[in-house]
Amino acid sequence: MRLFPIRGGIHPDYRKELASEQAIVSLPMPATLYIPLQQHIGAPAEAQVAAGDLVKKGQLIARSQGAVSAPQHAPTSGRISAVTLVPAPHPSGLAQLTIILEADGRDEWGELPEAIADPFAAPAQAIKDRVAASGIVGMGGAAFPSAVKLNLGIQLKLDILLINGAECEPYLTCDDRVMREHAAEVIDGARIMAHALGAPRVVVAIEDNKRQALAAMNKAAAEYPNVAVIAVPVQYPMGSERHLTQAITGLETPAKKLTADLGVVVHNVATARAVHAAVRFGRPLLSRVLTVSGGAVRNPKNIEVPIGTKVAELVAFCGGFKSEPSRLVNGGPMMGQPLPSLDVPVVKGTSGILALTPAEVNDAQAGPCIRCGTCVTICPCGLSPVEMAAFIRKDKLDVAARLGVQDCVSCGSCSWICPSHIPLVHYFNYAKGMLMEQNREERKIERTKTLAEAHAIRLEQAALAKKAAMDAKLAAAKDKANAVAEEQAGA
Amino acid sequence: MLVAVGSLTVMGVALGGLLGIAARLLAVEENPLEEELKAMLPGSNCGQCGYVGCALAAAALAKGEAPVTVCPPGGRAVAETLAKKLGVTADLSAHEDKGPEYAFIEEDLCIGCTRCIKECTVDAIVGATKQMHVVINEACHGCAKCFKVCPTDAIKMCKVPLTLSTWHWAKPEVGQTLH
Numbered sequence: 001m002r003l004f005p006i007r008g009g010i011h012p013d014y015r016k017e018l019a020s021e022q023a024i025v026s027l028p029m030p031a032t033l034y035i036p037l038q039q040h041i042g043a044p045a046e047a048q049v050a051a052g053d054l055v056k057k058g059q060l061i062a063r064s065q066g067a068v069s070a071p072q073h074a075p076t077s078g079r080i081s082a083v084t085l086v087p088a089p090h091p092s093g094l095a096q097l098t099i100i101l102e103a104d105g106r107d108e109w110g111e112l113p114e115a116i117a118d119p120f121a122a123p124a125q126a127i128k129d130r131v132a133a134s135g136i137v138g139m140g141g142a143a144f145p146s147a148v149k150l151n152l153g154i155q156l157k158l159d160i161l162l163i164n165g166a167e168c169e170p171y172l173t174c175d176d177r178v179m180r181e182h183a184a185e186v187i188d189g190a191r192i193m194a195h196a197l198g199a200p201r202v203v204v205a206i207e208d209n210k211r212q213a214l215a216a217m218n219k220a221a222a223e224y225p226n227v228a229v230i231a232v233p234v235q236y237p238m239g240s241e242r243h244l245t246q247a248i249t250g251l252e253t254p255a256k257k258l259t260a261d262l263g264v265v266v267h268n269v270a271t272a273r274a275v276h277a278a279v280r281f282g283r284p285l286l287s288r289v290l291t292v293s294g295g296a297v298r299n300p301k302n303i304e305v306p307i308g309t310k311v312a313e314l315v316a317f318c319g320g321f322k323s324e325p326s327r328l329v330n331g332g333p334m335m336g337q338p339l340p341s342l343d344v345p346v347v348k349g350t351s352g353i354l355a356l357t358p359a360e361v362n363d364a365q366a367g368p369c370i371r372c373g374t375c376v377t378i379c380p381c382g383l384s385p386v387e388m389a390a391f392i393r394k395d396k397l398d399v400a401a402r403l404g405v406q407d408c409v410s411c412g413s414c415s416w417i418c419p420s421h422i423p424l425v426h427y428f429n430y431a432k433g434m435l436m437e438q439n440r441e442e443r444k445i446e447r448t449k450t451l452a453e454a455h456a457i458r459l460e461q462a463a464l465a466k467k468a469a470m471d472a473k474l475a476a477a478k479d480k481a482n483a484v485a486e487e488q489a490g491a
Numbered sequence: 492m493l494v495a496v497g498s499l500t501v502m503g504v505a506l507g508g509l510l511g512i513a514a515r516l517l518a519v520e521e522n523p524l525e526e527e528l529k530a531m532l533p534g535s536n537c538g539q540c541g542y543v544g545c546a547l548a549a550a551a552l553a554k555g556e557a558p559v560t561v562c563p564p565g566g567r568a569v570a571e572t573l574a575k576k577l578g579v580t581a582d583l584s585a586h587e588d589k590g591p592e593y594a595f596i597e598e599d600l601c602i603g604c605t606r607c608i609k610e611c612t613v614d615a616i617v618g619a620t621k622q623m624h625v626v627i628n629e630a631c632h633g634c635a636k637c638f639k640v641c642p643t644d645a646i647k648m649c650k651v652p653l654t655l656s657t658w659h660w661a662k663p664e665v666g667q668t669l670h
Contacts, residue, residue, distance in 0.1 A: 038655060038656075088655055090655055090658075092653075092655065094653065094654065094658060096654075096655055366663075366665045393665075422665070426660060426663040427662075427663055429659070430659065430661060430662045430663065432659070433658075433660055434659065437657070437659065438567075438568050438571075440657070441566055441567065441568035441591075445565060445632075447630070448533045448534070448535055448564075448632040449533055451535075452533065452536070452612050452613050453534070455611075455612050455614050458614070
């Protein structure tokens with residue numbers, strides 16, 4: 001299959017060898033799990049349990065709310081001790097509603113939905129409903145509800161289901177290990193998803209540095225003629241869905257459009273595996289594989305972790321820190337976000353926990369821009385980071401928006417390459433947040449205006465109605481007076 | 492020579508007079524800028540700016556009597572659009588943006604007098620005589636008119652809390668570097 005080049009990109013030191021040869025191990029069930037109600041993009045789930053309730057493993061504990069949302073299930077059996085505010089694994093450190101589950105140690109399964117015996121004969125809607133009910137979200141990190149993405153096939157004609165096994169972030173090896181150890185499950189899940197989407201072809205794209213994963217996936221896919229496993233060049237950010245689509249099809253996704261508009265839907269390998277478990281066994285998404293790595297971790301590992309485990313327990317499971325970490329990262333080092341503390345739970349979108357030593361972190365002071373233009377050359381989105389940052393620094397967000405700051409995927413290549421250590425991607429994240437806030441405020445004002453107009457119309461109508469009622473009353477009184485007068489005249 | 496000067500003078504006087512009359516007769520009654528500015532304001536006539544309704548605030552803005560930060564519930568977004576329209580640079584740093592607010596009714600203190608309902612120009616308060624009232628958060632735009640009329644101080648103004656979905660990164664603090 002012919003591959004197409006993608007624009008720009010960088011080649012950071014991958015440091016995957018720290019964890020890549022560590023087989024996936026299961027974490028012993030923690031005593032307490034903290035399951036946040038919002039682990040996905042969209043509306044938070046609504047708790048269906050209260051303190052004191054007993055739950056079984058796999059039982060629904062929070063239902064999905066709204067069109068873009070996902071439910072949560074109990075990762076083990078036990079007792080709900082509270083539904084309360086707990087700090088979220090988010091750079092802000094803000095708290096969010098979280099269900100706290102005390103495990104009883106028995107790990108008893110509750111009643112699960114029937115397995116779909118022959119998913120390829122089942123209607124597409126049955127598969128989508130199962131994926132939605134199982135709480136599956138994009139496990140590459142964005143955590144977008146997968147069932148919503150599977151619905152794209154209804155309006156659009158899809159050609160390819162692209163399974164993203166690029167894993168271009170340095171350090172992370174969880175997708176690599178999942179492909180090596182559970183290749184058949186990933187391929188089966190991908191084929192089921194392609195059936196639900198109505199996509200005739202499945203393409204699994206894996207970066208060329210994961211030879212064993214490529215071999216395992218090729219072997220698992222050998223018997224299916226519509227499934228192709230492809231090695232893509234090692235180039236960050238190959239794992240971005242827009243760039244992977246471009247590498248496979250040669251088509252660039254236009255701004256404000258989806259890859260689905262080009263006939264391609266992208267799902268992560270771990271998501272495919274979760275779909276396999278949900279459809280074939282009726283199991284909701286209760287755990288995920290993630291990488292704990294970094295120079296400060298004593299024994300880096302790939303661990304299958306129940307959702308809701310505190311990060312501190314993972315670190316302890318990996319033998320703790322061998323040196324004081326200078327930074328804790330949730331996700332990969334390029335696009336991951338700083339962790340406020342170890343006292344936060346693992347969620348469905350957590351792909352890795354990194355503890356980096358001072359030598360691995362670049363804390364250099366930002367210097368003046370030397371106009372080298374490297375950031376422009378390497379920007380994979382074809383933007384001009386230096387120019388956008390200059391405008392944002394001067395609070396000219398509208399100009400930055402015109403230059404396309406909202407098309408930035410925040411891959412961080414510009415910040416990584418900048419010889420003056422200017423925090424370029426930080427500027428863009430700030431600008432995108434501010435633009436979104438302005439948009440929210442504008443919508444609120446629009447809404448206020450509509451409400452105020454409706455209020456004025458209502459008052460006017462009420463006044464008219466009152467006047468009409470008064471007139472009618474007066475007329476009636478007059479009639480009565482007339483009638484009385486006539487009667488008297490008659491008498 | 493005299494004829495030329497005389498005829499030109501007469502023409503000047505006649506045309507000048509004509510223009511003068513036309514200016515009086517065909518005068519534009521309202522400043523069109525006012526209408527445009529009014530459209531940018533929330534239009535709920537809450538009165539927090541100190542003017543009687545959004546129309547008068549727009550008039551003051553058009554005359555340059557009011558700063559672009561005149562509208563408290565409009566916040567930063569309105570101030571910026573107004574500044575852009577009027578071609579002035581809004582000094583938003585001096586403007587104390589207390590952030591969006593919403594009204595909250597303490598259920599225990601509400602006596603169901605319906606005074607707040609009558610004040611609310613966006614129909615964000617639900618309730619009836621001698622029944623407890625409640626504010627619909629999504630509809631409230633924090634104008635605080637209800638807050639002022641409540642006889643039992645049952646209404647308090649709360650800040651719209653920062654959530655995971657509204658939080659965003661702050662502007663990077665880079666020293667005096669040029670880039």
